[in-house]
Amino acid sequence: xxxxxxxxxxxxxxxxxxxxxxxSPKSGHDTVSWYQQALGQGPQxxxxxxxxxxxxxxxFPDRFSGHQFPNYSSELNVNALLLGDSALxxxxxxxxxxxxxxxxxxxxxxxxxx
Amino acid sequence: AxxxxxxxxxxxxxxxxxxxxxxxxxxxxxxxxLFWYKQPPSGELVFLIRRNSFDEQxxxxxxxxxxxxxxxxSFNFTxxxxxxxxxxVYFCALTDHNAGNMLTFGGGxxxxxxx
Numbered sequence: 001x002x003x004x005x006x007x008x009x010x011x012x013x014x015x016x017x018x019x020x021x022x023x024s025p026k027s028g029h030d031t032v033s034w035y036q037q038a039l040g041q042g043p044q045x046x047x048x049x050x051x052x053x054x055x056x057x058x059x060f061p062d063r064f065s066g067h068q069f070p071n072y073s074s075e076l077n078v079n080a081l082l083l084g085d086s087a088l089x090x091x092x093x094x095x096x097x098x099x100x101x102x103x104x105x106x107x108x109x110x111x112x113x114x
Numbered sequence: 115a116x117x118x119x120x121x122x123x124x125x126x127x128x129x130x131x132x133x134x135x136x137x138x139x140x141x142x143x144x145x146x147x148l149f150w151y152k153q154p155p156s157g158e159l160v161f162l163i164r165r166n167s168f169d170e171q172x173x174x175x176x177x178x179x180x181x182x183x184x185x186x187x188s189f190n191f192t193x194x195x196x197x198x199x200x201x202x203v204y205f206c207a208l209t210d211h212n213a214g215n216m217l218t219f220g221g222g223x224x225x226x227x228x229x
Contacts (some may be wrong), residue, residue: 007140026135027154031215031217033216033217035217041221041222042118042205042207042220042221042222043159043217043219044217044219045216045217045218048215048216050192051134055214056214056216058216088157092159092217094215096215096217097214098211098212098214099214100147100166100210100214101215102149102164102207103161103215103217104161105151105158105159105160105161106127106158107156107157107158108157108158
């Protein structure tokens with residue numbers, strides 16, 4: 001049973017650039033959420049995708065956008081990168097957008113913005 | 115609004131000691147769900163337990179146990195006879211029906227178990 005996978009594992013970008021992170025959900029899951037975890041802090045919810053639409057959004061600017069594909073995989077895009085965007089980006093999957101079932105997390109993508 | 119507080123930012127124990135990680139939560143909903151996750155140095159959040167607000171029965175899983183008390187809005191996690199492999203950051207998280215499955219996390223507690 002494949003768990004949540006994310007790519008790449010590490011990424012280094014410079015200010016002003018754009019980045020795309022990828023996530024494949026756990027088998028049987030159709031809902032993907034993205035979280036940002038700054039160093040020494042707990043994860044913060046960015047947004048959630050279900051049926052290829054953004055269903056919920058946390059307190060993040062429009063520079064953060066996403067997409068979900070018919071196979072339920074998802075992308076997180078960040079435009080005009082800032083130094084403060086350096087963080088571990090975690091993807092989580094579950095069944096259904098309103099489900100309170102357990103969310104399972106991937107290994108994360110560590111983004112460094114120089 | 116939801117809030118999760120983990121007052122202990124860092125705990126250091128010697129192997130075989132028992133340790134309790136505290137978690138206090140706030141929510142206006144009467145139906146909510148609490149979680150504990152473990153984050154080893156690799157970074158992946160590993161699911162440990164999920165409890166709903168209607169089930170206050172404490173749970174034990176091997177060396178792990180959880181004490182859920184609605185009266186004090188707490189969901190504490192105890193590791194008995196700690197081992198070096200328990201060293202990690204532990205997060206308590208909360209969601210409720212209004213939040214869908216958006217998780218609100220505490221700041222985490224870094225546990226260091228020394229041999």
